Amino acid sequence: MAWQTPENLKYTQNDEWFDPETGRSGITDYAQDQLSDVVYVEFLVDVGDEVQKGDSVATVESVKAAADVYAPVSGKVVEINTDLTDNPEWVNEDPYGKAWMIRLEPTNPEEMNELMDAEAYAQYCEERE
Amino acid sequence: MSEKKIREPLLIxxxxxxxxxxxxxxxxxxxxxLPEHLLREDLPLPEVSEVDVIRHFTRLSQYNHAVDTGFYPLGSCTMKYNPKINEDMARLPGFAYIHPLQPEETVQGALALMYHLQKYLAEIVGMPGVSLQPAAGAHGEFTGILIMRAYHRDQGEHQRNKVLVPDSAHGTNPASSAMSGMRVVEIPSDERGNIDLVALKKECDETLAGLMITNPNTLGLFEEHIEEVVNAVHEAGGLVYGDGANLNAFLGIARFGDMGFDIVHLNLHKTFSTPHGGGGPGSGPVAVAEHLKDFLPGPIVDIVEEGDPPTYGFVWPKKSIGRVKAFYGHFGVMVRALTYILMMGQEGLRKVAEMAVLNANYLRVMLQDTYHIPYNRLCKHEFVAEGRWPDAPDIKALDISKRLMDFGFHPPTNYFPLIVKEALMIEPTETESKATLDAFIAAMKQIAREARENPEVLKTAPHNTPFGRVDEVKAARELILTWHDWSTVDSRRSIVDSR
Amino acid sequence: MFVPHTPEEIQEMLRAIGVEKIEDLFADIPEKFRHPKQIDLPPPMTEMEVAEELQHLAEANDNVRDHLLCFLGAGAYYHYIPSVIDHILRRGEFYTAYTPYQPEISQGTLHAIFEFQSMVAALTGMEVANASLYDGATAVAEAVNMAYHVFRGKRPKSVLSPFIHPQYLATVRTYYEHSDREVVVPDLPVEASPEALIEFIDDRTSLVMVAYPDFFGRLYDLQAVADAAHEKGALFGVVANPLALALFKAPGEYGADMVVAEGQPLGIPLSFGGPYLGIFTTRKKLVHKMAGRLIGESVDSRGQRVYVMTLSAREQHIRRARATSNICTNNALMALAATVYMALLGKEGLREVALLNYHKAHYAAQRLSQIQGFELAFPDVPFFNEFVLKTPSSVKDINDFLLDHDILGGYDLSQDFPQLDRHMLLAVTEMISRDDIEFLAEVLEEWVA
Incomplete structure (x- = not known):
């Protein structure tokens, strides 16, 4: 099984991705596959909130599982993809595109070095199968 | 939506x-x-005749699998036969037509019944205090955790807010703890399916409120180091909570109280033969050791004046946590459970556990060559098999479950406990005969063959049931939760009429 | 009796397992805990004997059908239960089934619960109902919990009317004492209307909840308090008597966000306090925070309309410690009773029973308040089938006298409201005839004399 792991993104151990370019984040292809069909996305933060790396920012539910989504880095929430609330299936269809979840303005760019690159993350996914 | 075929219309x-x-x-x-300004204009309920109602619900009933229609080896649910006499007793006018707030002198029979049930349950688990108030297992757990907290606070130990829960526990255990504001810490299981003692001891500190443990656990295995586990928790000042969901495993053979448990809840709707009702009502009495009796939820029944017969009345435990529901609990369920206990007696209850364990081990041994059983040792009332094979990569536990329906069996519990992949949790109970078990074994073996030879028949199962596999994703995404959620009820009615 | 094994079968099974005797199956239980001293239980009885024993216990109670004329309500009501209901409940296919986890072989239960959800939503004027909770008291407790979670703990306070059933309030206190949920039950004069709660609502409040009718049987227009709650961003909740809703404005019309109820009046016997039925309804946008099972419509692989448990990821078996509620087994069979009751009575029948209750209670109120020394405590407030009567001396004394005449008198309010010493709460349902009311009046007159 191979999952998409775009080269330009950074990854967390909890299967979130982060785009250093745009500040957007979401959950990975591997995560959506594990969850199966996503039926509900709920955001736990508001625009303007300051979050620490690892804070819960959203919850994703499928018919058989529920998962918390954590902030990949610390920062200020500048945008939330509220369209996801009505279109939870995007998480399965396009996890790195339409299903971005929040956009952050990182407050501690150092933290980005702690994230995995695409190659390391792809390997991390394989290891767990 | 109008494309759906309708087997049974809705009342509307x-x-x-x-x-x-x-x-x-x-x-x-x-x-x-009438106060005009407070009246409602319309009451949009259906209008049907008595015959409509009877036929509708009778037809619906025929779409259910139930203990009365066939084998129901649903692990952790103890789907044993529900004696019919229980139903008659609960409906006696002297029980069904008494008001909960009647003067105590007019309900001495009901109070005597509750008193004796408290006493017998106390005997059965070996713990002196019992409250019958909790409405179900999870409610009993929540009550138990509140008792735990009240006890620690009474001891001046307000910092004790941590509850340990094994990773094999029912979801209600961590949920009940969290709901009462406790911090939940999960403890892993070891390779024999016991609680990991090293991990347990590491968490035994001055913030420990207690341990919630199911024994035998959800793998159907008796906790081999139960004494050590209990001692470790007690030495750290914590309490041991027993989830009695699996009491069928050692009813009349061993007692929680003798093993040092402080609090347990019982499921009358599992162990004591009261029916599950399609999802309740249950009843989850809580029993406690001597030092916790004062904290039980009130009111409970006691003898208020000795005599022949004595006078029974409601009393409040001295440091009671308060009430956890209105009135006294599910009295109708208590009547059924007492009827059962009186019919069984000590001998009968022991026989229940013996035959439940015999049946489970028989199934385990007969299936162990066909299904991988990850913790394969002497089990108690249930065991957990894996519903997957390396040489049938597409088959999941769910497919096996759905295929079992074609043989007239209810599937085992799926995907629980979480520590076994593709889990099939099988609990036959004592009321099933060897003939039924043999038929189940044959079906399970046939399914294992089909998984290799004709996997499609599993993937598309069930075939012989009135309904096929259900699209759960569609249900969750569309969220049609009442018939008012239909956009066009009228167009549907025309479909029904033109059938 | 319920164990079918023959000695030969037992031997055969033991051999298959590879052990010699039954005791060997329990070898994993430490010896010292095995086979305790004799457990003190009576010797086993046959069905014939147990039936006699239980009959004996049942007969030791004075029941409201055969012995006592019932004017007692206070959260549990003696209503007529049409014969059909128990015939359905006694179908083994319904009552010996488990929670409908396997939809392909549980459509009976699932379809019926969907109908329950639909009719409860209609009755309360709400969008969504769950498959049931334990009772009215725990439904109020779950409402407090849900409101807390809707605001993710940022609004810890719930304001509950002091005229919600005292046992419901007690239950809520037990649930959340020492937790971070703050339960405020203002100490109001008994004459206070729901608007008196408004001053207690602030931006820390997640829920404002009132009873409808309240514990004293009174009905108020709820618009002002509902609007005040919403203005502060809080949710508005109502705990209702479902039978009253057949006649009176549904709380949904006032904009309620949650309506909960004790469903016992809908075809469930008194049964000494349980099992009853917790009804819980809310708005669709809040459904993800609701406790309990929920049934949704879908389609099966053969294109048939089917029902299935949905949004399960809210629940404890998936979310474990992160679930909103721990509820698992609920009161599904009681929900079935209410479903059959609502179906059988339907639009007209339910209204008819509600009207019977209303008229009889009002006739009784008028008749009893003519007796010297008795008067209505809240003469200007509309009520449904329950009202408070001021009595010339202690309710207990009066009730003792009534009991001597086989009348089960009203609830003694001084138990919960010290200021309502000498106040009795009477319930009058369709089971009470005009002659019964006359008889009660005459006995009270006799007592006065």
Whole structure:
């Protein structure tokens, strides 16, 4: 099984991705596959909130599982993809595109070095199968 | 939506304006004035006749699998036979037609019944204090955790807010703890399916409120180091909570109290033969050791005046946590459970556990060559097999479950406990005969063959049931939760009419 | 009796397992805990004997059908239960089934619960109902919990009317004492209307909840308090008597966000306090925070309309410690009773029973308040089938006298409201005839004399 792991993104151990370019984040292809069909996305933060790396920012539910989504880095929430609330299936269809979840303005760019690159993350996914 | 085929209409589709199912007498008093500004305009309920109602619900009932229709080896649910006499007893006018707030002198029979049930349950688990108030297992757990907290606070130990829960526990255990504001820490299981003692001891500190443990655990295995586990928790000042969901495993053979448990809850709807009702009502009495009796939820029944017969009444434990529901609990369920206990006696209850364990081990041994059983040792009332094979990569536990329906069996519990992949949790109970078990074994073996030879028949199962596999994703995404959620009820009615 | 094994079968099974005797199956239980001293239980009885024993216990109670004329309500009501209901409940296919986890072989239960959800939503004027909770008291407790979670703990306070059933309030206190949920039950004069709660609502409040009718049987227009709650961003909740809703404005019309109820009046016997039925409804946008099972419509692989448990990821078996509620087994069979009751009575029948209750209670109120020394405590407030009567001396004394005449008198309010010493709460349902009311009046007159 191979999952998409775009080269330009950074990854967390909890299967979130982060785009250093745009500040957007979401959950990975591997995560959506594990969850199966996503039926509900709920955001736990508001625009303007300051979050620490690892804070819960959203919850994703499928018919058989529920998962918390954590902030990949610390920062200020500048945008939330509220369209996801009505279109939870995007998480399965396009996890790195339409299903971005929040956009952050990182407050501690150092933290980005702690994230995995695409190659390391792809390997991390394989290891767990 | 209109493309769905309809096997049984909904009441609203059967409704014809002007139909009546029942009539009431004309008022024999003058009509009082109604407060116009508070009245509702419309009551959008169906209008059907008595025959409509009877046929509708009778047909619906025939779409259910139930203990009365066939084998129901649903692990952790103890789907044993529900004696019919229980139902008759609960409906005696002297039980069904008494008001919970009647003066105690007019309900001495009901109070005596509750008193004796408290006493017998106390005997069975070996713990002196019992409250019958909790309405179900999870409610009993929550009550138990509140007792735990009240006890620690009474001891001046407000910092004890951590509850340990093994990773094999029912979801209600961590949920009940969290709901009472406790911090939940999960403890892993070791390779024999016991609680990991090293991990447990690491968490035994001055913040420990207690441990919630199911014994035998959800793998159906008796906790081999139970004494050490209990001692470790007690030495750290914590309490041991027993989830009695699996009491069928050692009823009349061993007692929680003798093993040092401080609090347990029992499921009358599992162990004591009261029916599950399609999802309740259950009853989850809580039993406690001597030092916790004062904290039980009130009121409980006691003898308030000795005599022959004695006078029974409601009393409040001295430091009671308060009440956890209105009135006294599910009395109707208590009547059924007492009827059962009286019929079984000590001998009968022991026989229940013996045959439940015999049946489970028989199934385990007969299936162990066909299904991988990850913790394969002497089990108690249930065991957990894996529903997957390396040489049938597409088959999941779910497919096996759905295929079992074609043989007239209810599937085992799926995907629980979480520590076994593709889990099939099998609990036959004592009321099933060897013939039934042999038929189940044959079906399970046939399914294992099909998984290799004709996997499609599993993937598309069930075939012989009135309904096929259900699209759960569609249900969750569309969220049609009432018939008002249909955009066009009228167009549907025409579908029904033209069938 | 319920164990079918023959000695030969037992031997055969033991051999298959590879052990010699039954005791060997329990070898994993430490010896010292095995086979305790004799457990003190009576010797086993046959069905014939147990039936006699239980009959004996049942007969030791004075029941409201055969012995006592019942004017007692206070959260549990003696209503007529049409015969059909128990015939359905006694179908083994319904009552010996488990929670409908496997939809392909549980459509009976699932379809019926969907109908329950639909009719409860209609009755309360709400969008969504769950498959049931334990009772009215725990439904109020779950409402407090849900409101807390809707605001993710940022609004810890719930304001509950002091005229919600005292046992419901007690239950809520037990649930949340020492937790971070703050339960405020203002100490109001008994004459206070729901608007008196408004001053207690602030931006820390997640829920404002009132009873409808309240514990004293009174009905108020709820618009002002509902609007005040919403204005502060809080949710508005109502705990209702479902039978009253057949006649009176549904709380949904006032904009309620949650309506909960004790469903016992809908075809469930008194049964000494349980099992009853917790009704819980809310708005669709809040459904993800609701406790309990929920049934949704879908389609099966053969294109048939089917029902299935949905949004399960809210629940404890998936979310474990992160679930909103721990509820698992609920009161499904009681929900079935209410479903059959609502179906059978339907639009007209339910209204008819509600009207019977209303008229009889009002006639009784008028008749009893003519007796010297008795008067209505709240004469200007509309009520449904329950009202408070001021009595010339202690309710207990009066009730003792009534009991001597086989009348089960009203609830003694001084138990919960010290200021309502000498106040009795009476319930009058369709089971009470005009003659019964006359008899009660005459006995009270006799007592006065």
């Amino acid at each position: 589709e059967l409704s014809i304006p002007g139909r009546r199912g029942v009539r009431f007498p004309e008022p024999d008093v003058p009509q009082a004035q």
